[in-house]
Amino acid sequence: MSEPLRPEDKIENGDRRAFLAATAAVAGTAVAPGVLLYGMAQAKPAEEAVSAKVRWGMLIDTSKCSTGCTDCVTACNTENGLAGKTGPQDSQWIRKVEIKNLQTGAKHSLPMPCQHCEHPPCVDVCPTGASFKRADGIVLVDRHICIGCRYCMMACPYKARSLVHEPLTDQNPEVPRGMGCVEACTFCVQRVDRDETPACVEACDAAGHKAMVFGNLNDPESEIAKTVKTYATTEVRADLNLNTGVRYQGI
Amino acid sequence: MKIAFREIEGKSQGYWGLLAVLAVLAALGVGSALYMEHHGHIVTGMDNQIVWGLPHVFAVFLIVAASGALNVASIATVFGKTLYKPLNRLSGLLAIALLAGGLMVLVLDLGRADRLIVAMTYYNFKSIFAWNVILYNGFFAIVIAYLWTMMDQKGQAWYKAVGTFAFVWRLILTTGTGSIFGFLVAREAYDAALLAPTFIVFSFNYGLAVFLLVLMGFYAGTGRALGDKMVNRMKNLLGVFIAASLYFVFVYHITNLYFTKHHGLEAFILMNGGIHTLLFWVGQIILGYLLPMAILFSPNLGNNRGWIALASLLAILGGLAQMYVTIIGGQAYPIEMFPGYEVSSSFYDGVVHAYSPSGLELMLGLGGVAVALILVAFAVKVLRFLPERLDDEIVSALHGAK
Numbered sequence: 001m002s003e004p005l006r007p008e009d010k011i012e013n014g015d016r017r018a019f020l021a022a023t024a025a026v027a028g029t030a031v032a033p034g035v036l037l038y039g040m041a042q043a044k045p046a047e048e049a050v051s052a053k054v055r056w057g058m059l060i061d062t063s064k065c066s067t068g069c070t071d072c073v074t075a076c077n078t079e080n081g082l083a084g085k086t087g088p089q090d091s092q093w094i095r096k097v098e099i100k101n102l103q104t105g106a107k108h109s110l111p112m113p114c115q116h117c118e119h120p121p122c123v124d125v126c127p128t129g130a131s132f133k134r135a136d137g138i139v140l141v142d143r144h145i146c147i148g149c150r151y152c153m154m155a156c157p158y159k160a161r162s163l164v165h166e167p168l169t170d171q172n173p174e175v176p177r178g179m180g181c182v183e184a185c186t187f188c189v190q191r192v193d194r195d196e197t198p199a200c201v202e203a204c205d206a207a208g209h210k211a212m213v214f215g216n217l218n219d220p221e222s223e224i225a226k227t228v229k230t231y232a233t234t235e236v237r238a239d240l241n242l243n244t245g246v247r248y249q250g251i
Numbered sequence: 252m253k254i255a256f257r258e259i260e261g262k263s264q265g266y267w268g269l270l271a272v273l274a275v276l277a278a279l280g281v282g283s284a285l286y287m288e289h290h291g292h293i294v295t296g297m298d299n300q301i302v303w304g305l306p307h308v309f310a311v312f313l314i315v316a317a318s319g320a321l322n323v324a325s326i327a328t329v330f331g332k333t334l335y336k337p338l339n340r341l342s343g344l345l346a347i348a349l350l351a352g353g354l355m356v357l358v359l360d361l362g363r364a365d366r367l368i369v370a371m372t373y374y375n376f377k378s379i380f381a382w383n384v385i386l387y388n389g390f391f392a393i394v395i396a397y398l399w400t401m402m403d404q405k406g407q408a409w410y411k412a413v414g415t416f417a418f419v420w421r422l423i424l425t426t427g428t429g430s431i432f433g434f435l436v437a438r439e440a441y442d443a444a445l446l447a448p449t450f451i452v453f454s455f456n457y458g459l460a461v462f463l464l465v466l467m468g469f470y471a472g473t474g475r476a477l478g479d480k481m482v483n484r485m486k487n488l489l490g491v492f493i494a495a496s497l498y499f500v501f502v503y504h505i506t507n508l509y510f511t512k513h514h515g516l517e518a519f520i521l522m523n524g525g526i527h528t529l530l531f532w533v534g535q536i537i538l539g540y541l542l543p544m545a546i547l548f549s550p551n552l553g554n555n556r557g558w559i560a561l562a563s564l565l566a567i568l569g570g571l572a573q574m575y576v577t578i579i580g581g582q583a584y585p586i587e588m589f590p591g592y593e594v595s596s597s598f599y600d601g602v603v604h605a606y607s608p609s610g611l612e613l614m615l616g617l618g619g620v621a622v623a624l625i626l627v628a629f630a631v632k633v634l635r636f637l638p639e640r641l642d643d644e645i646v647s648a649l650h651g652a653k
């Protein structure tokens with residue numbers, strides 16, 4: 001089966017409804033796993049809001065990204081209600097990675113969020129289906145179904161995910177999070193669904209770097225699609241064939 | 252010759268003392284889990300780099316040992332070795348108890364242990380983890396049925412069929428457990444198809460070590476006769492399983508050394524990984540394999556109960572060391588995202604991750620062991636699991652009867 005059971009794809013305010021609908025759908029069939037398997041294979045996500053015609057993507061030009069700038073990280077923390085601490089147990093949805101070529105000595109600085117893989121290992125391994133990919137390519141965790149097993153964190157090649165290690169205060173109501181659940185960059189799905197760009201991209205633009213471009217990879221007229229078509233871009237760990245939604249230029 | 256099974260009396264001070272100690276350990280384990288549940292995983296040594304910690308070491312060990320503990324029964328049922336038939340009840344019981352203990356630890360370590368019902372009702376059938384949930388539940392059901400065919404007249408007709416099914420199921424179960432790691436392509440330590448068969452061999456080893464220790468413990472404690480004929484066969488078998496484990500570990504590392512891309516990881520485990528290197532060489536190889544093999548195959552020590560018990564204990568400790576190196580060591584070694592680059596970030600990219608387990612995690616792990624042993628100690632008191640005597644005379648008779 002391609003998609004886990006996902007009756008409601010819009011995450012804002014659809015959260016509870018999704019949970020109830022899913023519960024109802026599952027309750028009816030849970031007694032017979034064979035029936036459940038069939039049911040899941042047939043279940044189609046309701047796609048009123050999200051369509052497979054869209055594949056959201058992000059292109060990051062490392063030559064425009066400067067070492068030491070963390071505007072994208074700060075914006076992400078503010079938007080999504082993260083504390084911004086960087087201890088080993090704190091959540092980081094996007095981080096600045098500094099790399100240096102061991103042969104040439106060339107240095108690059110780049111932001112690293114969840115890569116929103118087309119074939120996400122996190123979704124494959126998730127036992128409950130809490131990790132899922134929307135039709136438009138955004139990979140999310142349904143925090144009502146996540147049991148905190150952390151298998152997805154083991155599976156992600158980019159260490160993109162964090163477990164919420166402690167009780168949370170001051171949450172952004174638009175961005176539900178919860179202790180004991182795993183979370184990651186959502187491409188600011190709440191903004192994207194309002195036709196805005198992710199907070200990190202906006203902050204990078206505002207700072208004048210313009211190192212990040214966000215858009216629909218499936219729309220040939222979009223800036224991102226044109227650039228990807230014209231210039232050489234890279235996927236991190238391309239050898240894994242995950243077809244990531246985040247691509248890089250300049251490395 | 253007919254074997255008589257009888258409950259143990261379970262009235263002695265030793266018995267109640269044992270239960271009391273185990274109950275305290277179990278309570279501490281559950282208490283730690285509740286504490287973790289309330290405060291979050293912040294109170295553990297786990298973090299976003301080492302996401303599976305000491306509880307997983309114990310849980311996976313117990314689950315792997317559970318399937319191995321069933322081996323004795325399988326040898327009797329599937330391979331027709333009547334000699335082991337008197338022991339197949341204990342074998343089934345241990346398998347269930349160890350699995351229960353392991354699963355308890357696994358579940359209580361979840362970020363949302365309260366959502367167990369979700370884990371049982373929502374399945375993503377692409378996930379090997381979800382398959383494992385089904386495999387574990389099935390294992391309980393099948394082994395209980397298996398025990399019924401052993402212990403109830405009415406079930407006897409099914410004995411062979413159910414026993415064979417249980418044997419196949421447990422092989423699949425351990426393959427599934429090994430595959431939990433085998434499917435993690437992103438992590439170098441686990442990127443090997445060899446992991447599943449290796450786990451099966453480990454399971455033979457750990458399961459038999461636990462079995463032997465428990466068997467000798469109960470017979471010594473209750474003063475029932477346990478002859479050398481039985482013990483010696485089993486300790487020789489344990490020696491062979493340990494040797495097989497060593498062989499598989501050897502092949503695993505040789506294979507990795509052959510592929511250049513794994514050299515960094517191999518150097519980490521074998522040479523410069525600090526605690527992991529130490530646990531590998533001293534814990535797993537020397538204490539877990541070489542020393543017990545030397546004891547078990549030695550003409551003198553190998554005939555002494557105390558030394559056999561020590562060898563079994565060492566095999567178990569070696570197994571825990573192996574799980575630590577496999578699970579924690581595999582995570583401690585940094586994921587290679589940019590080959591050929593030096594990497595650094597605020598999220599600990601490019602550095603070896605440190606992990607120091609908290610007392611809570613240790614208590615949770617030991618709590619699982621305690622629960623498994625309580626189940627066994629209680630079951631042998633209320634049901635007829637243990638043969639009244641297993642002295643050489645009766646064993647010879649059985650052996651002849653095959």
Ligand code: SF4
Nearest residue numbers: 114115117120122156
């Ligand atoms: S980057 Fe990691 S968390 Fe994001 S979709 Fe890919 S595997 Fe999942």
Ligand code: SF4
Nearest residue numbers: 126146147149150152
């Ligand atoms: S931690 Fe949550 S999202 Fe991740 S695999 Fe487990 S249930 Fe799925």
